[in-house]
Amino acid sequence: MAVEHHDLIHEFPNLRDTIHELKTTSRHFRRLFDEYHVLTTTIEKIENEVVLATTTSENAKKRHRLHLKDELHALLTANKPITLTKQSPAETHIQTLVDRAELLERRLVKIKLDAATAHSSNATEQAQERENDEVIDEIGNATREELDLIYKALERNKQGKYGTCQHCDASISDNRLEALPEAEFCISCAA
Ligand SMILES: [Zn+2]
Numbered sequence: 001m002a003v004e005h006h007d008l009i010h011e012f013p014n015l016r017d018t019i020h021e022l023k024t025t026s027r028h029f030r031r032l033f034d035e036y037h038v039l040t041t042t043i044e045k046i047e048n049e050v051v052l053a054t055t056t057s058e059n060a061k062k063r064h065r066l067h068l069k070d071e072l073h074a075l076l077t078a079n080k081p082i083t084l085t086k087q088s089p090a091e092t093h094i095q096t097l098v099d100r101a102e103l104l105e106r107r108l109v110k111i112k113l114d115a116a117t118a119h120s121s122n123a124t125e126q127a128q129e130r131e132n133d134e135v136i137d138e139i140g141n142a143t144r145e146e147l148d149l150i151y152k153a154l155e156r157n158k159q160g161k162y163g164t165c166q167h168c169d170a171s172i173s174d175n176r177l178e179a180l181p182e183a184e185f186c187i188s189c190a191a
Pocket residue numbers: 165166167168169170185186187188189190
């Protein structure tokens with residue numbers, strides 16, 4: 001069976017240049033792009049039967065991918081001018097966190113809407129729906145956990161403690177914050 005390719009460039013061929021540009025200029029976009037890529041790879045493995053999954057779980061993953069695609073498309077077509085004023089690395093990280101929090105909050109609303117859809121009276125369908133709800137719960141819980149870490153980091157920023165290890169008080173390296181702007185601990189304490 002032929003498997004359709006759903007990588008982002010295939011999905012939005014006319015936005016190819018913008019995709020490349022945002023991948024290098026926006027950490028926020030880059031993260032979403034990676035998330036989409038991982039999910040697409042998983043779905044392709046399921047379609048190729050390299051990985052086994054039930055139809056409901058496959059469908060829930062596909063629906064989540066659709067949401068991710070909407071989020072990416074919104075960023076790609078936002079025409080947000082790239083900030084020319086030089087931001088400090090910390091300012092850039094904070095901006096990434098603020099953007100990411102906004103997106104995750106919107107995602108949670110969608111997940112709640114998904115979970116609230118009317119349930120069937122058919123027993124077989126009910127079993128499938130329960131499984132579907134579990135997948136939705138999993139995505140919802142991961143989203144809430146990430147938001148929690150982001151809000152803690154933003155709170156530390158307000159107190160002038162952003163980028164300081166919560167365990168040993170050392171500064172967290174910029175490379176680490178670049179990869180994980182919500183990091184609570186320096187690399188030694190996190191290890
Ligand atoms: Zn530390």
